[in-house]
Amino acid sequence: MTTQELGITHAAVLSAAGVGLDALRARLREPAATPLGADPAPADADQYAGLPGRVAAVPGFAITDYVPRKGTKNLDRSTALGLAASTLLKQGLGERPGTTDASWETTGIAMGTTVGSLRSSIQLDIDVIEGKGIDLVNPAVFPNTTMNCCASQIAIWHHFRGPNSTVANGTVSALSALRYAARLIRCGHARRMLVGGVEELSPHTAWGTRLRGEVDESVAIGEGAALLALEPADADGPPALATVTACEVLFTPERGTEGRAAALRRAVDSATAAAAAAGADIRLVLPGNVGTALAAAERAALDGADALAGVERVDVRTAVGECGGALGAMQLAAALALGEPGSAVLITGIDTSGAVAAAVLTLGDAA
Numbered sequence: 001m002t003t004q005e006l007g008i009t010h011a012a013v014l015s016a017a018g019v020g021l022d023a024l025r026a027r028l029r030e031p032a033a034t035p036l037g038a039d040p041a042p043a044d045a046d047q048y049a050g051l052p053g054r055v056a057a058v059p060g061f062a063i064t065d066y067v068p069r070k071g072t073k074n075l076d077r078s079t080a081l082g083l084a085a086s087t088l089l090k091q092g093l094g095e096r097p098g099t100t101d102a103s104w105e106t107t108g109i110a111m112g113t114t115v116g117s118l119r120s121s122i123q124l125d126i127d128v129i130e131g132k133g134i135d136l137v138n139p140a141v142f143p144n145t146t147m148n149c150c151a152s153q154i155a156i157w158h159h160f161r162g163p164n165s166t167v168a169n170g171t172v173s174a175l176s177a178l179r180y181a182a183r184l185i186r187c188g189h190a191r192r193m194l195v196g197g198v199e200e201l202s203p204h205t206a207w208g209t210r211l212r213g214e215v216d217e218s219v220a221i222g223e224g225a226a227l228l229a230l231e232p233a234d235a236d237g238p239p240a241l242a243t244v245t246a247c248e249v250l251f252t253p254e255r256g257t258e259g260r261a262a263a264l265r266r267a268v269d270s271a272t273a274a275a276a277a278a279g280a281d282i283r284l285v286l287p288g289n290v291g292t293a294l295a296a297a298e299r300a301a302l303d304g305a306d307a308l309a310g311v312e313r314v315d316v317r318t319a320v321g322e323c324g325g326a327l328g329a330m331q332l333a334a335a336l337a338l339g340e341p342g343s344a345v346l347i348t349g350i351d352t353s354g355a356v357a358a359a360v361l362t363l364g365d366a367a
Contacts, residue, residue, distance in 0.1 A: 013227075014084055014088075017037075038060065040055055056223075075144070076200065077201070078200035079149050110181040111154075114170060118208075124144075174197035174331075175347065181195045182244060195228050195332075199325050224326045226326060226332065227329070241363070247359040250356050251263075252354050265305065268301055268308075275307075280344035282308065283311060283312065288327055298349075302348065314334070332347065342362075
């Protein structure tokens with residue numbers, strides 16, 4: 001394995017803030033002046049009745065605005081969001097000079113999620129139990145119940161032939177996917193990896209989140225998908241929006257604030273040390289747990305790091321809503337949207353499973 005520098009050369013994001021980095025930037029910088037998301041589909045409205053807080057869907061989303069209608073009838077919303085993001089990303093990459101059809105042969109996917117489309121899995125169970133029986137279930141909807149559905153559909157639609165994978169590590173799934181994708185490239189398994197996360201809005205996830213009480217009611221239940229193109233930062237390659245300076249993912253069995261804070265602190269210390277060694281100046285921190293039961297642990301880990309004293313912090317989760325496995329991808333996109341050229345951005349997160357992560361992106365002149 002080599003230690004070649006890897007860069008993010010393009011990004012696509014759909015969130016409750018809207019489509020694109022500009023919409024995300026506006027929401028993060030002036031949340032009070034920027035409306036968050038759209039109401040859920042009218043057909044689902046009664047299923048959210050009585051739900052504390054609010055929900056926020058991607059405004060005006062329709063998959064047929066991104067791909068031809070044929071073949072979209074049975075796509076679940078999670079897959080549709082990921083497919084839309086990948087379409088925008090491929091279009092952006094295709095507009096670069098030197099991009100050829102052959103480059104897609106070595107393009108892979110590392111998609112972060114929690115459980116895929118929970119709604120599809122539950123609906124299939126209901127159809128079987130309530131009388132259709134397993135023999136009468138529409139076979140075309142079965143792939144939606146598999147966790148890798150979104151990543152595999154992206155590969156099928158766009159003819160990507162590189163490694164195809166889904167990483168489920170809670171709210172830090174996209175950061176885990178970033179680390180995994182970097183290893184695949186460095187080991188020679190892919191030339192380019194599309195890295196990100198996706199989460200759909202559904203009554204099942206919304207009620208589950210509220211009943212667990214782990215997220216404040218002030219944080220909307222959102223959804224979204226974000227993908228970034230990760231490639232070797234070669235002198236002859238495309239200019240990078242950012243380089244991946246560090247990405248640490250750890251696990252702790254501790255469930256208390258002190259134990260989780262200590263675990264995240266180890267990840268943060270490792271990431272900031274790598275940034276210092278690379279001469280990267282961290283000027284922005286994007287914590288992932290503001291507005292949750294894990295906020296105190298994350299805050300303790302960040303407050304204890306001398307390298308982060310006085311550094312600005314921006315809350316991504318509250319800005320775009322609780323979006324599960326897509327949260328880390330939203331943080332990565334936010335780093336590109338808010339980071340100053342030449343500076344570095346630290347991204348952190350703790351999942352209820354015990355996973356903790358810290359990553360540093362150093363913004364390039366193309367950002």
